Every structure is written in C-alpha cells, then in structure tokens.
Amino acid sequence: QSALTQPASVSGSPGQSITVSCTGTSSDVGGYNYVSWYQQHPGKVPKLMIYDVSNRPSGVSNRFSGSKSGNTASLTISGLQAEDEADYYCSSYTTSSTHVVFGGGTKLTVL
Amino acid sequence: EVQLVETGGGLIQPGGSLRLSCAASGFTVSSNYMSWVRQAPGKGLEWVAVIYSGGSTYHADSVKGRFTISRDISKNTVNLQMNRLRAEDTAVYYCARDTYEGRLDPWGQGTLVTVSS
Numbered sequence: 264q265s266a267l268t269q270p271a272s273v274s275g276s277p278g279q280s281i282t283v284s285c286t287g288t289s290s291d292v293g294g295y296n297y298v299s300w301y302q303q304h305p306g307k308v309p310k311l312m313i314y315d316v317s318n319r320p321s322g323v324s325n326r327f328s329g330s331k332s333g334n335t336a337s338l339t340i341s342g343l344q345a346e347d348e349a350d351y352y353c354s355s356y357t358t359s360s361t362h363v364v365f366g367g368g369t370k371l372t373v374l
Numbered sequence: 375e376v377q378l379v380e381t382g383g384g385l386i387q388p389g390g391s392l393r394l395s396c397a398a399s400g401f402t403v404s405s406n407y408m409s410w411v412r413q414a415p416g417k418g419l420e421w422v423a424v425i426y427s428g429g430s431t432y433h434a435d436s437v438k439g440r441f442t443i444s445r446d447i448s449k450n451t452v453n454l455q456m457n458r459l460r461a462e463d464t465a466v467y468y469c470a471r472d473t474y475e476g477r478l479d480p481w482g483q484g485t486l487v488t489v490s491s
Contacts, residue, residue, distance in 0.1 A: 297475040299477050301478070308468065308482070308483055308484060309411075309419065311477065311480075314479075320479065354419075354476060356476040363476040364421065365419045365421060
C-alpha cells in the first residue's frame with residue numbers, strides 16, 4: 264500500500280486535457296509545497312516532469328502543469344498527445360523518517 | 375553532462391548480500407542528497423534510502439537494518455549494501471540525485487537485482 268493515493272488509470276483522447284490526482288496527508292502533500300511528478304514510459308527511466316507542486320524543469324512541455332489544494336496534488340496534461348501515454352507517479356517530501364513517499368502510479372492511456 | 379550509472383545487480387540467493395554502486399559524473403555526490411529508489415517487476419516506485427550532503431542517512435522501514443547507503447567521496451559514488459536479501463527485494467534499483475525537497479533528478483538507468491533460489 265503506497266503512502267500517497269493515485270487513481271490506477273486515466274484516459275483521454277488526443278487534444279483533450281486530463282488530470283491525475285495524488286492524495287496524501289498533512290505530514291506530506293498537505294504540509295509542504297514539495298510535490299513532484301514523474302513520467303515513466305514502459306522499460307524506461309522515470310523522468311521528472313513537475314517539482315515543488317507547479318514548477319517545470321527545463322525542457323518539459325508547458326502542456327504539463329501541477330497544482331495543490333489541501334492534501335491533494337494534481338497533474339494536468341493539456342492537448343494530449345500519443346507520446347504522453349505512460350505511467351505517472353507523484354511523490355512528496357514527508358516529515359516521517361522516510362524523506363520521500365511515492366504514489367502508486369497512474370497509467371495514462373491516450374485513446 | 376550530469377549522469378548516473380549503477381552497477382552491481384544480478385541474481386542472488388535469499389539470505390545473500392549484494393553491493394550496488396552508483397557512479398556520478400558532472401556533479402559532486404558529497405555536495406548533494408542522493409537516493410536509491412526501487413521498482414519491483416510490474417509495480418510502482420518505492421523510495422529505499424537517502425544520504426544527505428552532510429552525511430546523515432535514512433532508510434525505508436522495509437529495508438531498515440538490512441540495507442545501508444553510503445558514499446565514497448574519492449570515487450564520487452553512492453553505494454547500497456544489501457544484506458539478508460529476500461524475494462520481495464527483487465527489483466530494478468535506481469539511484470538519483472535528490473534534494474531536501476525530495477526532487478529526484480536525474481536518475482540512473484537502473485540495475486536489476488533478482489533474489490531467487
């Protein structure tokens with residue numbers, strides 16, 4: 264059982280927007296603006312897409328955006344493209360001794 | 375170019391030990407937080423351990439007392455000593471540069487550890 268809760272799957276058609284949620288507690292997501300999102304294509308290495316809730320690393324498309332409300336963070340992908348089909352993981356800083364906690368991952372299918 | 379390369383994975387019997395190494399280039403390991411993250415076959419990401427720039431270390435409860443993260447400043451590497459391995463430790467192990475805020479970037483290509491008799 265993962266520390267952060269994500270939906271197992273989401274889907275959308277090309278050009279549409281989708282949102283992936285990530286729910287934690289006040290000890291992690293809700294307590295700090297230190298949520299990150301990672302994209303992982305099958306057989307590939309995870310790639311940082313969003314950090315500190317809403318910041319994009321250099322080179323990441325502005326179709327990817329992040330936000331947070333209370334104990335729930337969200338990743339929104341607008342203008343869906345076939346290449347966006349992948350697994351997405353959220354993570355958060357945590358005050359527990361584990362330092363970082365991950366969500367269980369969400370499989371995005373582009374219809 | 376900032377790069378991480380893990381080595382040391384392989385097939386090991388339950389109860390055995392293995393030492394993973396992660397060689398960094400383009401930055402200094404001792405000036406950064408460094409973490410190990412694992413991914414069991416077909417499963418999600420699980421944070422395993424971190425070593426802070428100041429040298430403090432923390433381990434996930436699932437590996438505490440069995441795994442130890444360390445670093446070699448002279449070689450600019452981060453290591454993961456894994457003892458008393460169990461079948462459930464089977465996974466691809468990634469090392470990643472970390473930050474206080476828990477931002478993991480970049481990641482190495484990963485090394486597969488298979489615990490089986």
